[in-house]
Amino acid sequence: MRCRDSSKRISDESQLPSAHSAMTPSTPGIMRKDIDRMDHANDGSAALDPAWSLARTAWMADGATQLVPLVEQKLHALGRRLNADEFAALIELLDSLKAVTVTGAAQVINRLEFLLDRVNVDGLGRWILTGLRMHPADPGFQERYLSLDDAASVAALAAEEGAQAPSACFPALAYYLNGLAESPLDIQARRQTILNGPPARPVITDTALLLPDSYTILDGEDRAMLYRAAVAHAVAHIRHSPRKLPTAGLKPLGIAVVSTIEDARAERLLLREYPGLANLFLPFLRKTTHERDLGFAWLAVRLHHALLDPGYQDDNYWVNKGRRLFEENAGELDDYQRFREIASILANDLGQMRVRFNAQQYAVSPAYCDDNSCLWDYAGSSAPAPMEQDIEVKGARLEQAEAAPDATPVSVEAATSATFSYPEWDYRINACREGWCTVVERADGPRLASVRSAGESPATAPRIAMPKSARSGQIDRHRRLRRQWEGEEIDLNAAIEFFVDRRRHASPESRVFMRPGRREHRTAILVLMDLSESANDRIPGRFDSILDMEKKAAWMLAQAVADSDNRLAIHGFCSNTRHEVNYTRFIEFGEVVGAPQQKAIARASAAYSTRMGAALRHAAALLDEEDSERKVVIMVTDGAPSDIDVFDDEYLILDAQAGVNHARQHGVDCFCLTIDADAERYVKRIFGAKNYRIVDDPLSLPAQLSGVFAHINGL
Structure with a gap:
């Protein structure tokens, strides 16, 4: 995608x-032949060194040192049984399992040959996933399961051994889909990108139906029947549901309720033409309804069941109210708006009932239902009005920033702020949600309207000694x-x-x-400071905060670079949900560095959260306007990406990774300088193995930032 x-x-x-x-x-x-040979190698044993050696370092660092010899022994034994892709997939699977349970990973590694005699690597992944989902909060059960010491584990392995591979079902399903939908659509696999992440659901796009390759026996014992039910449900939406509905004014719970009612309405319309398809839907509805929970997901599937099965009886008032309202209007199933009004009534009731709803962890049930993303146009959602400007603006004129070319201007609140919309990567649907985040540029206090021209002297101020490699960055030699x-x-x-x-x-x-x-090495570097609430934390044993050290480091670097031909900008960001990613420019490229800039940095305050991906995209867009040979964003942070409207730890990490990859592909390098001692678990994934540095002592941040600048500029 x-x-x-x-x-x-x-x-x-x-x-x-x-x-x-x-x-x-x-x-x-000769070089082309060498590269062709590297690209087309398909012997798993030959791939052992490059594929495993990179994962090996992480295993040593993650406290799994004792497993490394065992893994290498097993991988060598399996090398000739697996091709390069299977080999890499197995290493990725073991690495993901080790991140969840080291003990469980050891049990699987010990039994690898036995397990792979019965299932392929994909089947092994589904078997592991079944155990992790059966009892997600019971590590003891998971270890018994992965060691085959539980009856459920043996039964799940037997089910995977006899199951048809998902890809083998797809050709027949394609005929089934195109025959019912009367529209040419491809069927493609949707991969479970995070081993223990939320269950994947089908996705309907304009050209294809994406079916999960990670259905387990928990979703349905008959996988072929489950896929047919998923195709039939998709056909119901394709033939009877509106597309790209605006989400303006709807909260996540409201969207989920409308989607549930629309699932039932579309299926009822399809059953009016093909009543026999009820035999596909009802077994999965009955199975899921018997599962017990107190949240919205359980109520939603009970309502769905009640709307499709006349014989189903439920004792819940909300479910029965939904059934009554739906059946009162069942004669007008083609009128979408009638059922939208029913959904609004039911959503309001849930709000009054204080029903628990976690949008990030919610997966539509039963498993054959798609994620309903085809129904909604998330880009049309309106962002709330930006918060009031919290700094005093006096005297000097404030320059309005131009919109970067990849940002869509949403509105201009005043001369002190402008807003831009950006996409956000959602690994659960393997796609970007267009216009999902709103970056709000905050104008900072007094600025100089001029920028430095060639030969102009910077403002005099105390300096720090910049390493020679950076001060002499403008080299000119063959x-x-x-x-x-x-x-x-x-x-x-x-x-x-x-x-x-x-x-x-x-x-x-x-x-x-x-x-x-021969070149003149000229670099444009944008230092992006994390101004989230955690930056207010005090450094142990001192009155200084992390924010104090960020500001000190930024200002000292600005002074040191002022008299070079390299261009530097210093910006900051924090976030208050996806609707408000606050972004402030303290020093602009080419701006004279003096007292106003020093005061601007000194006034910086920290609050809210760290939605890193949107901030990186905005910074990369601003750098795209720079005419320099090399362009770099240096992120200075003290923690992982987070925000109050996101509850899945992986979500914003993978979005930040997508933002970094996007910037890199368009000529903007990204580097991270972090004060978080535990950053190893996420910072390498976001920025790459060679593009970050962990600062052990916050007091050394100014020197570390200058060193990073020197390193980047000396490449």
Whole structure:
């Protein structure tokens, strides 16, 4: 799936092109053969070194050192049984399981040959997922399950052993889909990207139906029947449901209730034409209804069951009210608006009942139902009005920032702020939600309206000593330039890293060429400060806060860079839900550095949360306007991405990773300097193995930031 920003220049977050499309006609033949051999290798044992060696380092760092020899022994034994893709998938699966339970991972590794004699790697993943979902809060059960010491574990393995592979069902399902829908659509697999994440559901797009490859026996013992039910439900929406409805004015709970009513209305319309399809839907509704819970998901599936099965009886007042209202209007099933009004009444009742609803963890039930994203146009949702400006503005004129080319202007509240909409990556549907986040630019206090021209002296102020490599960044000497976008030769080290990253399903760096040349090394660097509430925490044993050290580091770097040809900007951000990602520019590119800029940084305050992906996209869009040979964002933070409207830890981490990949593909590098001692678990995933530094002592942040600047500018 592709993920697009609203942009002309920065517009695509698709994967990087293959190495062959990146090669120029002048690529030496022998190098092309070497790269072809690397790309087409399919022997699992040959792939052991690059595939496992990268994961091995993480296992050593994560306290799983004792498992490494056992893993290597098993992988060598299995090397000739698996091709390269299966081999990489197995390593990824074991790595994901180890992150959930080290003891459970050890049990699986010990039994790998036995398990893979019965199921393939995908089947092994579904078997593991079944155990993790059966009792998610019971580590003892999970360990018994993964060691095959539980009857449920043996039964689940037998079910996977006899089950048909999802991909084998798809050709027949495609005929089924196109025959019922009377519209040409492809069927594609939807991958479970996070091992123990929320259950994946089907997704309906304009051109395809995406079916999960991670259905387990918990979703239904007869997987082929489950897939047929999913196709039939999708047909009901395709033939009878409106598309791209506006979400303006609807809360997440309201959207979920409307979607539930629409699921039942569309199915009832389809059953009017094909009554026999009830035999596909009802077994899964009956199975799911018997599961007990106190949240919205359980009430929703009971209501769905009541609306499709006349013989079903329920003792819940809300369910029976929904059934009564629905049946009173059942003669007008084609009138969507009537049932939208019913959903509004039921949603209001749930609000009065204080029913628990977690939008990030909610998965539509039963499992054959799609995620209903086809019904809604999330880009049309309106953001709440920005909060009042909380800084005093006096005297000097405030310059209105131009909208970056990939940002869609939403509104201009005043000369002190402007808003821009950006997409956000949702790994659960493997796509971006367009216009999902609103970045609100906050104008900072007095600024100089002028920018520095060539030869103009910066304002005099105390300086720090910048490392020589950065101060002398504007080198001019003959040399071979590595890691270029184009050139006459292949940079072999860069090419090797490209293919290793691609094998790991990471975003590879596509600058794999060398060329001779003389250049003036000019860099545009944007320092992006995390101004979330946690930055107010005091440094142990001192009165200084983390925010104090961020401001000190930023100002000292601004002074040091002021008399060089490199361009520096210092910005900050915090977030209060996706509707309000506050973004402040303290120092602009080319701006004279003096007392007004120092005061602007000194006034910076910290509040709210850290929605990193939206801030990175906005920073990358601003850098896109810079005419410099290299463009870099340096994120200075003290924690993982988070926000009060997100409850899934993976969600914002993966969105930030998508934002970094998007920026990198369009010529903007991203580096992270973090004060979080536990950052290893997420910062490498977001920024890449070589693009972050963990600061052990917050007091050293100014020196560390200057060192990072020197390192980046000296490359």
